[in-house]
Amino acid sequence: xxxxxGWELVIGLEVxxxxxxxxxxxxxxxxxxxxEPNTNVCPVCLGLPGSLPVINRQAVEFAMxxxxxxxxxxxxxxFHRKNYFYPDMPKxxxxxxxxxxxxxxxxxxxxxxxxxxxxxxHMEEDTGKTMHAGGDGRIHxxxxxxxxxxxxxxxLVEIVSAxxxxxxxxxxxxxxxxxxxxVAIGASDGRMEEGSLRADANVSVRRPGxxxxxxxxxxxxxxxxxxxxxxxxxxxxxxxxxxxxxxVQQQTRHWDDANGRTITGRTxxxxxxxRYFLEPDLxxxxxxxxxxxxxxxxxxxxxxxxxxxxxxxxxxxPASQAVVTVVDLELDDLVCAxxxxxxxxxxxxxxxxxxxxxxxxxxxxxxxxxxxxxxxLEAGGGLTATQAKTVLGELLETGGGDPAAIAAARGFEAMxxxxxxxxxxxxxxxxxxxxARYREGDPKMAGFFVxxxxxxxxxxxxGKAVNAALxxxxxxx
Amino acid sequence: xxxAANTALAIAAAVRSGATTARQVIEDHLAVVxxxxxxxxxxxxxxxxxxxxxxxxxxxxxxxxxxxxxxxxVPVALKDNMCTRGVPTTCSSKILEGWTPxxxxxxxxxxxxxxAVAIAKTxxxxxxxxxxxxxxAFGPTRNPHxxxxxxxxSSGGSAAxxxxxxxxxxxxxxTGGSIRQPAALCGVVGMKPTxxxxxxxxxxAFASSLDQIGPFSNTVADAAALYEVIGGHDPRDTTSIDQPxxxxxxxxxxxxxxxxxxxxxxxxxxxxxxxxxxxxREATDALTAAGAKVGExxxxxxxxxxxxxYLIAPAEASSNLARYDGVRYGLxxxxxxxxxxxxxxxxxxxxxxxxxxxxxxxxxxxxGYYDAYYGKALKVRTLIxxxxxxxxxxxxxxxxxxxxxxxxxxxxxxxxxxxxYLSDVCTIPSNLAGHPAISVPFxxxxxxxxxxVQVLAPALGExxxxxxxxxxxxxxxxxxx
Numbered sequence: 001x002x003x004x005x006g007w008e009l010v011i012g013l014e015v016x017x018x019x020x021x022x023x024x025x026x027x028x029x030x031x032x033x034x035x036e037p038n039t040n041v042c043p044v045c046l047g048l049p050g051s052l053p054v055i056n057r058q059a060v061e062f063a064m065x066x067x068x069x070x071x072x073x074x075x076x077x078x079f080h081r082k083n084y085f086y087p088d089m090p091k092x093x094x095x096x097x098x099x100x101x102x103x104x105x106x107x108x109x110x111x112x113x114x115x116x117x118x119x120x121x122h123m124e125e126d127t128g129k130t131m132h133a134g135g136d137g138r139i140h141x142x143x144x145x146x147x148x149x150x151x152x153x154x155x156l157v158e159i160v161s162a163x164x165x166x167x168x169x170x171x172x173x174x175x176x177x178x179x180x181x182x183v184a185i186g187a188s189d190g191r192m193e194e195g196s197l198r199a200d201a202n203v204s205v206r207r208p209g210x211x212x213x214x215x216x217x218x219x220x221x222x223x224x225x226x227x228x229x230x231x232x233x234x235x236x237x238x239x240x241x242x243x244x245x246x247x248v249q250q251q252t253r254h255w256d257d258a259n260g261r262t263i264t265g266r267t268x269x270x271x272x273x274x275r276y277f278l279e280p281d282l283x284x285x286x287x288x289x290x291x292x293x294x295x296x297x298x299x300x301x302x303x304x305x306x307x308x309x310x311x312x313x314x315x316x317x318p319a320s321q322a323v324v325t326v327v328d329l330e331l332d333d334l335v336c337a338x339x340x341x342x343x344x345x346x347x348x349x350x351x352x353x354x355x356x357x358x359x360x361x362x363x364x365x366x367x368x369x370x371x372x373x374x375x376x377l378e379a380g381g382g383l384t385a386t387q388a389k390t391v392l393g394e395l396l397e398t399g400g401g402d403p404a405a406i407a408a409a410r411g412f413e414a415m416x417x418x419x420x421x422x423x424x425x426x427x428x429x430x431x432x433x434x435x436a437r438y439r440e441g442d443p444k445m446a447g448f449f450v451x452x453x454x455x456x457x458x459x460x461x462x463g464k465a466v467n468a469a470l471x472x473x474x475x476x477x
Numbered sequence: 478x479x480x481a482a483n484t485a486l487a488i489a490a491a492v493r494s495g496a497t498t499a500r501q502v503i504e505d506h507l508a509v510v511x512x513x514x515x516x517x518x519x520x521x522x523x524x525x526x527x528x529x530x531x532x533x534x535x536x537x538x539x540x541x542x543x544x545x546x547x548x549x550x551v552p553v554a555l556k557d558n559m560c561t562r563g564v565p566t567t568c569s570s571k572i573l574e575g576w577t578p579x580x581x582x583x584x585x586x587x588x589x590x591x592x593a594v595a596i597a598k599t600x601x602x603x604x605x606x607x608x609x610x611x612x613x614a615f616g617p618t619r620n621p622h623x624x625x626x627x628x629x630x631s632s633g634g635s636a637a638x639x640x641x642x643x644x645x646x647x648x649x650x651x652t653g654g655s656i657r658q659p660a661a662l663c664g665v666v667g668m669k670p671t672x673x674x675x676x677x678x679x680x681x682a683f684a685s686s687l688d689q690i691g692p693f694s695n696t697v698a699d700a701a702a703l704y705e706v707i708g709g710h711d712p713r714d715t716t717s718i719d720q721p722x723x724x725x726x727x728x729x730x731x732x733x734x735x736x737x738x739x740x741x742x743x744x745x746x747x748x749x750x751x752x753x754x755x756x757x758r759e760a761t762d763a764l765t766a767a768g769a770k771v772g773e774x775x776x777x778x779x780x781x782x783x784x785x786x787y788l789i790a791p792a793e794a795s796s797n798l799a800r801y802d803g804v805r806y807g808l809x810x811x812x813x814x815x816x817x818x819x820x821x822x823x824x825x826x827x828x829x830x831x832x833x834x835x836x837x838x839x840x841x842x843x844x845g846y847y848d849a850y851y852g853k854a855l856k857v858r859t860l861i862x863x864x865x866x867x868x869x870x871x872x873x874x875x876x877x878x879x880x881x882x883x884x885x886x887x888x889x890x891x892x893x894x895x896x897x898y899l900s901d902v903c904t905i906p907s908n909l910a911g912h913p914a915i916s917v918p919f920x921x922x923x924x925x926x927x928x929x930v931q932v933l934a935p936a937l938g939e940x941x942x943x944x945x946x947x948x949x950x951x952x953x954x955x956x957x958x
Contacts (some may be wrong), residue, residue: 043580049573049681050560050582052714083796083842085819092799147804244723275842277851280686280793283715 008208009235010215011171011201012163015178016156017188018126018196019062025125026053033194037148045153047090052281059155062187063123064287064295064397066157067103069181074295076286077102079236079279084272088128088147096124096158098276102285106182108161109304110173111319117162126154143456157187163202163212168231172224175199180303180328192223199227203234205242212214213238214248218262220255230255234262301333306332306392314345322353329360334368341372344379347415351375355389367400374403384462386454387412412460420453420461425458427452439474446470479505482895485551485645485699488590492550495539499532501549503594504551509642512599517619519628519637520597521567528552531594538592546592548706553588554638554647557598558605560679561585564595568681569613570603572801572826574808582679583714584690584707587866591706596644599634603828604798605655605683608629608900611891612830620663622926626884629659629900636663639693642679646703647693652683653786654879654904656691657916661879661929664918666700667693668945669904671936673718675704676711677844682797684790685716687908697917697946701726704939718937728798728940729947733767736945739774739872741933744903750882752922757878760919760930763952764876764945774868774875778860782906785857787898788841788850789909794831795838799824833894862910869935874945877903879929883922903931913939915946920954 021031027044043051067074080098101122107115129151134143159178165171177195182188189196199221204213218234221227238248240269252265266272287295301309304318310332326332331352338348351374356363374395377386382404391406427449428435438445446467453466480488480502491497502883506920510523526806538545555561557570560578562585567573582588588595593751610618610633618633620626621641628637636659639647649656652670660667672844675690682688694702708722740761745754761771803809803822810821827835880900890897906912913936916929930949934942 043578046579046805048580048806049566049568049576049800050578050580050679052716053711054715081796083799085799085802087802087804087815090800090805092802093796233533273844273846275796275839275844277792277796277842280684281682282715361548402711 003236003239004205006207007205007235007446009166009168009231010163010204010206010212011165011168011231012347013161013171013174013368014200014202015159015161015175016198017066017159017182018198019059019155019157019187020148020189021056021058021062021155022151023056023058025056025059025123026153029153029229031154032150033196035150037146037150040150041152045090046149047092053095055282056155059123059456060285060287061295062155063102063121063157064292065107065185066121066159066182066187068296068299069185070103070106070108070121070159071107072103072118074102074287075100075104076284077285079123079282080274080276081279082274084274086127087145088130088149088152090128090152094125094127095279095282097122100141108174108177110170110177111304111307111324112173113319114170116164116174119160119162119378121159122155124156124158126151126156128152168228168235171231172228173202175224175227176328177303184302185302195222198222201227201234202240203231204248205235205238207271213242214250216248216250216262217252218255219252226255226257229260230262231283233260237262303327310335310349313339314349316346316349322349325353325357329357329363331339331356331360331363334363334366334371336374337368338372341369341376343372343375347379348372348375351388352391355392356396362396362399365399366396370395370400370403377403383407383412384460384465386459386463390459393421411458420457420469423456423461424449424453424473427456428473438470478510481505481509481642483617483645484696485548485694486702488551488645489547489549489815490594492535492539493545497550499539499545499594500529502550503528503532503552503596505954506596506642506644513621513641513643516624517637517641518616518622519599519618519634519641519643520554521569521600521615521634522565522598524564524595524597527564528594528596531589535592535594536779542864545591546552547702548588548646549592550645551646552596553703554597554599554635554644555585555595556601556632556635556647558601558650558651558681558683559585559648561598564598566598566681568604569601569615570826570828570831572808572823573806574826576806578679580679583676583711585679587707593646593706597638599632599638599647601634602617602631602655603831604681604794605631605650605652605688606794606830606834608654608658608897609885609887609890610634610659611887612828614828617887620926622664623884625927626886627662629662629880631655631659632667632873632952633659633663635693636660636667639663639695645695645699648689648690648703648707649693650683650688651679651908652687652790653906653908654702654901656693657904657914657929657931657945658767658880658900659663660693660916661931662884664927664929664951665693666697666915666917667691667696667929668700668704668915669907669913670704670708670939671718671913672908673716674722674913674937674939675707676714676717679715682793684793684943685795685797687786687790689908690839697915697943697950698726698729700915700946701729701943721822722904723937723939725940725943729946732943733764733769733800733945733948736769736874736941737872738764738769738945739868739875740771741779741868741875741877742773743777743779744906746875748877748881748899750900750922753878753880753882756922756928757876757930758921760949760952761876764948766953767948769945769948772872776864776875776906778857778863778864779906781857782861782909783898785854785861786901786909787837788854789858791834792851793838793840795835795842795893798827798835800830802854830894858909863908865910865912865935866907873934873941874938875933876945877931877933877935879903879916879931879935883924883926883928883944907933910936912936915942917946917949918953919949
């Protein structure tokens with residue numbers, strides 16, 4: 001029985017997405033991750049005296065695409081300055097949208113149909129990156145700090161969900177789905193581990209039906225796994241506090257992945273006053289109706305739509321793991337193409353979500369026609385499942401080819417049942433003790449005999465057929 | 478005879494025709510600088526070598542038969558808050574110690590393209606905060622008409638440079654009157670364009686929604702010529718207006734026959750010295766004599782202009798000046814940790830007036846105070862624009878004194894910030910509305926020092942404003958000594 005039984009988690013997420021623009025939000029510097037530090041900089045993104053920002057049209061368009069994909073209303077918007085001192089922020093203020101964001105009021109539908117509200121998705125600039133040197137990487141104990149401003153001014157969209165999620169699994173599903181959408185529309189590379197997608201979680205607990213509890217914000221989460229773990233930990237911490245008669249304090253907490261816990265950050269009382277005011281160096285952003293229509297009309301098929309399509313083609317449930325996997329890995333077109341070419345959808349989905357998914361880079365290069373032929377061969381009984389997997393492995397290595405020719409070259413052909421029966425009888429005759437144990441129901445012996453048959457037939461036999469033939473021999477003649 | 482007494486247009490004509498060389502022009506002006514600079518301290522930096530090299534380039538262009546530009550060979554003094562590539566730009570602050578911009582401001586590029594020659598970086602109140610140039614970290618500038626008096630500010634160095642003959646042209650920046658007020662006190666022409674008419678790219682920000690770069694000159698025609706060179710859309714400043722600069726020079730000779738001129742009541746009575754008020758009356762009489770229809774007009778919200786300005790400008794300044802933190806450039810005073818480094822750097826690097834305004838602005842934007850201070854000031858700003866719009870339904874231009882008094886003595890107002898702030902009471906409303914305004918010398922006060930008359934116009938009303946300015950110039954009594 002879990003400590004959380006009888007409690008309801010309330011989770012809202014703030015996801016920061018670095019946009020995949022060619023250049024930064026307010027200047028022409030390349031938006032490149034991992035270059036030599038402080039090479040992609042200019043007077044604007046270094047905040048030099050006298051410099052002024054000019055908004056990047058491509059960044060605005062990506063923000064609008066995100067809004068459209070999340071069913072938001074795309075609105076006229078403004079930028080504010082968020083004022084606070086930090087060395088990786090060259091102007092000591094961040095330009096961010098505040099009370100008039102570009103996207104408001106949408107929703108995201110999870111694969112199981114659950115809808116998470118989107119309160120807003122607004123634009124802002126990223127900061128530089130600080131590295132603490134001469135210690136263990138943390139600020140305490142370091143002798144000095146180094147700042148890389150290559151990231152300074154990189155365009156971000158912050159997507160703020162409503163507090164609609166009720167479990168860590170739901171939160172993970174939300175971020176996974178959001179990530180898939182952002183990648184599908186070209187706005188993000190989706191790399192959480194590199195920080196191009198970053199999630200902060202607002203977590204509170206309550207007894208079902210009661211008013212909302214006090215929330216804590218968890219920062220520094222850089223994988224789906226960490227997100228789930230940190231929410232579970234934080235919820236349990238809050239339940240412990242409440243059970244012990246204490247109060248949860250509103251605060252920011254940092255996720256310590258190595259030790260699996262959240263650590264106190266800033267409390268509400270210590271929260272900075274950011275002194276937001278309208279950024280006087282930028283004019284309001286007012287995309288015209290034609291632009292908005294063009295953006296909405298140019299969205300590619302989103303993951304939900306693609307799941308529906310591949311599920312229908314393969315006769316599977318849209319929320320099934322196989323369907324989610326092939327869409328996540330962008331292998332759904334492979335499956336749909338195979339079905340369109342007349343191949344069996346169920347087998348196509350099984351091969352795509354297992355063998356192809358296990359080697360996804362090769363899978364994306366795989367010739368769709370070859371894949372369809374392979375599935376047809378297997379479905380028609382021309383290849384056993386084991387043989388089909390072997391041929392598929394070779395197709396993945398080479399990127400294509402004729403599955404029938406590969407099977408022939410390997411000597412794969414469906415064994416005729418007379419030959420199989422003869423082989424089985426020979427093996428039984430040679431292993432009478434083991435056969436006796438098989439007859440008595442020793443579970444290990446089935447594998448023993450199937451293995452021997454496979455060895456004798458060099459894998460040409462179908463494992464299911466061998467099992468059936470063995471079972472047949474138990475029946476009274 | 479030295480070329481230093483000539484107008485910019487006369488110099489440009491002589492250089493373009495080959496009657497003289499840009500080098501000769503620059504040498505003559507540098508000679509004036511050498512004579513007077515030790516007394517006046519109008520400049521933070523005299524760009525002797527760069528100016529002579531630039532002059533030689535202009536002469537070479539003329540020799541090759543190329544068009545050297547409309548301001549060929551004309552020396553221009555630049556307020557030291559405009560970025561000049563490879564030339565230190567200080568804002569007259571210790572905090573920018575050792576910093577050299579890696580780029581030119583748009584106005585500096587446009588001057589060079591027009592053949593003009595930057596001759597000096599001029600002194601200012603630190604970060605353009607002040608009305609006397611006494612707030613410079615490098616010491617005050619003296620008024621060329623009376624070295625015991627201030628030149629006004631914050632562009633006091635640029636105003637003094639033109640008045641003393643260092644250059645026939647200078648650029649200043651005007652956030653609440655910082656071009657027009659020193660122009661009045663130094664007896665030169667000073668103009669603040671419509672907000673967005675001149676690019677702010679490379680102008681080190683004081684209050685971004687109010688700052689505008691504009692010309693100083695000895696004549697209205699020279700100011701018009703300089704405005705035409707620096708104005709017009711700049712894609713690097715998204716607040717710049719997306720249209721070409723108005724051809725104002727062509728308007729100067731059109732006279733004021735039939736123009737409706739309103740005298741702003743709120744800027745004419747209390748607080749305006751009698752001698753200044755008398756010159757303004759004479760100026761409007763002269764306009765009447767020239768055929769204009771002069772009447773009185775009320776712009777009620779102007780009364781609150783000063784109060785609103787001293788919330789909005791410091792609020793923006795508190796944010797604009799945050800970047801001077803010792804991390805990347807300029808002064809750094811080390812500390813035990815980053816907070817102490819910030820504190821020590823900013824304590825040592827900023828002067829008292831800058832600190833006062835940063836604190837004022839920080840307070841005005843703080844949670845719990847925003848609505849009462851900054852928010853209310855923004856409403857006043859809207860009201861001022863609305864009241865001006867109403868006035869411009871009846872009048873083509875408005876007229877007022879530029880400054881309440883002639884140049885005052887050093888130290889007269891340094892102990893009383895509010896008295897100093899009142900120096901800008903007549904100029905601030907144009908900044909809040911984003912409208913153009915120009916100060917034209919018109920006689921002298923009882924002390925023999927120059928008086929300026931201000932002509933205000935609606936947004937993008939530069940053409941009519943310059944027409945009226947030219948008429949005032951033509952009618953003005955002999956220039957101050």
